[in-house]
Amino acid sequence: MRRILLATLGESTGDDAVRTLLPLIAVASLGVGGSLLGVLNALPFLWYLCAHRQIGAAVDALGHRRAVLLGNGLRVLTVTTLILLLVTGHLSVLALLVLAATIGLGDALFTTGHSSMVPAVVGRERTADCYQRIEGISAVARVSSPAAVSALLRLASPALALGLGGAAYLFSLITLATMPHRRSPDANSPESAEASRSRAGQRPSPTSRPGWTVRRVLSTRGLSHLTLSTMLLNSAAMVSGTALVLFALTTLGLPTSTVALFTAAGALGALLGATFSTPLRTRLPTGGAKLCATAGVALSSLVIPAAFLLPAAQAVTIAVGELLVAACATASTIVGSDVPARLVPQQQLGRASAAIRLLTIGVMPVTSVLGGLLIAASSPVAALLGAAGLAATACLPLLRIRRWSPPPPPEEPA
Known part of the structure; x- marks a missing residue:
């Protein structure tokens, strides 16, 4: 559980930093108006509306471990790209929208995989206790991250403040990547057997329940x-x-x-x-x-x-x-x-x-x-x-x- 909580601290810090900075960069650096700003804020949520089945199937196919690593890795690469475009002066409104959507995809993969990972790692009986600690750590990050972003904006630049978000995502990625692997407790369940039959190209059992x-x-x-x-x-x-x-x-x-x-x-x-x-x-x-x-x-x-x-x-x-x-x-x-x-x-x-x-x-x-x-x-x-x-x-x-x-x-x- 300790690694999950440490990864949560990094992920929450990165999320709060990036979500604070994206609208500021859009308005201050690109002169984005209210309508486009609304689109920018809505983009991360659209994956849940438009591709929830594909994301869920991808998490089940990849496994929760690979899904959260892929989600964090995607966000690290996207934030790094955003920093480079901002520093070199090549950032455009279209590029910002595309990068925001990509960050949203990484977030969707991470959060969906995280929901599957927590009970698999800590056990179903301790899932609620783990989420209680996760919420507490996230609350701490919601206070500290905006304060750190504000200080970096006053002392340096938006690019350096974005670096805080990228570093936090990277910390979460490394923490989860080094977490010992645990075999799923349901490996011998009937549902697992159905999944194995599906991967082998066999037809599912007629008595199996719908997904x-x-x-x-x-x-x-x-x-x-x-x-x-x-x-x-x-x-x-x-x-x-x-x-x-x-x-x-x-x-x-x-x-x-x-x-x-x-x-x-x-x-x-x-x-x-x-x-x-x-x-x-x-x-x-x-x-x-x-x-x-x-x-x-x-x-x-x-x-x-x-x-x-x-x-x-x-x-x-x-x-x-x-x-x-x-x-x-x-x-x-x-x-x-x-x-x-x-x-x-x-x-x-x-x-x-x-x-x-x-x-x-x-x-x-x-x-x-x-x-x-x-x-x-x-x-x-x-x-x-x-x-x-x-x-x-x-x-x-x-x-x-x-x-x-x-x-x-x-x-x-x-």
Whole structure:
């Protein structure tokens, strides 16, 4: 588990650095406007919409180890290319969009492979504990990485700041490449036998179950409810994230430097949520624990627009709201994180993870656009209230499984 956590620190640092810098480079160096900037931000998510089956099949065919290494390697090469183009003055808008899409492909391969790798390495029983630590480390990276990028931008140049992201990806790549290989616990399962028959060119057994597609995810008790709830929560987060900046800057007139601190408040909340998710997971059924955390997101989402009604301490109110939302959202993410590993055979986790991400992540660029339209048609306050309503609807699928927990994992061979 230690190597996974170290690799997570590197990968999260690289992600935060690159995601912070790409829009800045697009606007400051290339003069990109709002429409193209929206395309740039949406490109990494489009792989989950357009190629989720291919990515899932590639992860299952390559194996989780090769998939995460390929994803990290692709991002290292892409960031290096971006640095060279930036330094030599040959970077264009088209090149930046292509490189952003390539980084998104590497991210899709890594995250899908990572979902398959964690239960294979730490064991299905410890998957939720591992994800709890991963969320905590990611929260630390979300605070430290933007601060480091800001310092490098002031002292040096965007190219050097991008070097931080490339080095972090490389660190993650080396850490995972040197991790001892562990045989999959499901190597002797019927699903593994079917995979072997398929690779050998033989027809699958007529009694074999269908693969883990979106339809099967949505028809599996427990997994479908958790997935739908996460999809609605992510939609609420995209609408809220789009509206928050406009609400703070235009509606309340807060300075940019103050708004930047809201990210730190959210990261601190994520760290607290990762810490305090343990009582939820251990004392309540999975469905009930997820319901409590999701309800916390819905209620906390009302704190931010409440700043509009206050004559003072508006920035503090928003920061507190961001902290509470992030804490509850992180706890909701951790609760049930081991469900796919408990229900899906190891050899099909890549396809299942890709199908789940099509629903939970693929919806994000769509709701981001819809959130922008809502803001244009009404106001940032209305969009924030709409996001709180979406978070509340995320509780509905969980009401039916509030006493449900996944079955224990099968005994793993020594």
